[in-house]
Amino acid sequence: MAQNQSAAEALTGAAQGAVLRPGRSADPAPATELPEADQAADQEVATVEADSIQTDAVPVESIGDADPVQAESRQRTLRLMLRQCDRVLLLDFDLLAMNDWPDNFSVAAARRSRDLWLFSALVAAAIFLSGLTGFVPAWIAGGGFGAFIIILLLGIPAVRRIYTPKPSYLDLLIRRQRMMRDARKHAEHLEGKEGLIWQCARMNDFNPALKNTRFSSLLRLSEQKALPRALSRREHVRLYLIYLLEAEKAYSRVQAAFFEGNQNAIDRGWQEAAAVPEDRA
Incomplete structure (x- = not known):
């Protein structure tokens, strides 16, 4: 019975921590070590806090x-x-x-459309002028003249807005300049x-x-x-x-x-x- 009581007291004392007994020094308390993951997390938090303090700190000396x-x-x-x-x-x-700055792609696409419009107008004008000199039949020259007039009308801003909502090359340049x-x-x-x-x-x-x-x-x-x-x-x-x-x-x-x-x-x-x-x- 006495041995059982002594064993129970020993277990209770070990669970409670260090015990001071006559004739010997106190038992050291068991060291609690943090897991490596917790230590790494603490280091990361400390680093972030230090960086935050260093970033938010205003370099002004206090007048205290x-x-x-x-x-x-x-x-x-x-x-x-x-x-x-x-x-x-x-x-x-x-x-x-x-x-709202027009990007380079939109400007390049508008420039290609402008170049195509100019090329078509020049071809139609060349056909019409060739008919005046007799190189092509008159009916072809008349068709070229009609195509030239239609192409010119398509280049007018008021008419252009009817068949396409895209701004012209000139509109994009004017917007950039403005x-x-x-x-x-x-x-x-x-x-x-x-x-x-x-x-x-x-x-x-x-x-x-x-x-x-x-x-x-x-x-x-x-x-x-x-x-x-x-x-x-x-x-x-x-x-x-x-x-x-x-x-x-x-x-x-x-x-x-x-x-x-x-x-x-x-x-x-x-x-x-x-x-x-x-x-x-």
Whole structure:
């Protein structure tokens, strides 16, 4: 009976963990090892969290430990960034994206149709002129003249819309030119007299994408106040749009940092640093 009780107590003690017994040190607690799959999952989660923190972190020093002079200087710098780049909020995405831009396949198909129309008209005109010189019979020349008139009528836009809904080659070219003209006008409106995106480049600490070297030519032209005239191709406009979208992200982060610093300055009683952006005239 005593042996059975001792065995039961030993099993209970082993199930409960380490037991301190007289004359010896405590038994070590059994180490619980995570499965390899769980360890790998934890490592992946840690990596993703680190990447997320690194991506979302805004490289702005907090004014929690700064003195009033540093806080005022920082707020003045942020306020200047907001004033210089506030025109980025006037961005018209649809106008610069040009989603209705005629693609190259449609333009090539319209060009082939135009060439076929011209070739048919020239052949009919040649047959008619040959009849005038006597090389072909008069009835063939008359048929060529009638075919020439019909082909010319088919080329008139009002008549062409009756038998086909596809735009002509000239219509596609006019649409492209109109969209490019509207995009350049909008870019000129955004850039203003002083230029826009080269001033937004000061916010590259808030969005590292603004430091990309592919934007260097745009920044140089914007600083020279010649950017709208240089937007001659759709690729240029799309690149300009990409920069404006990245600048808009940076602007929102600068604005958030400014308001956060302004609230901290108000809480600490720093009236010099607690300022609001001035209204533009």
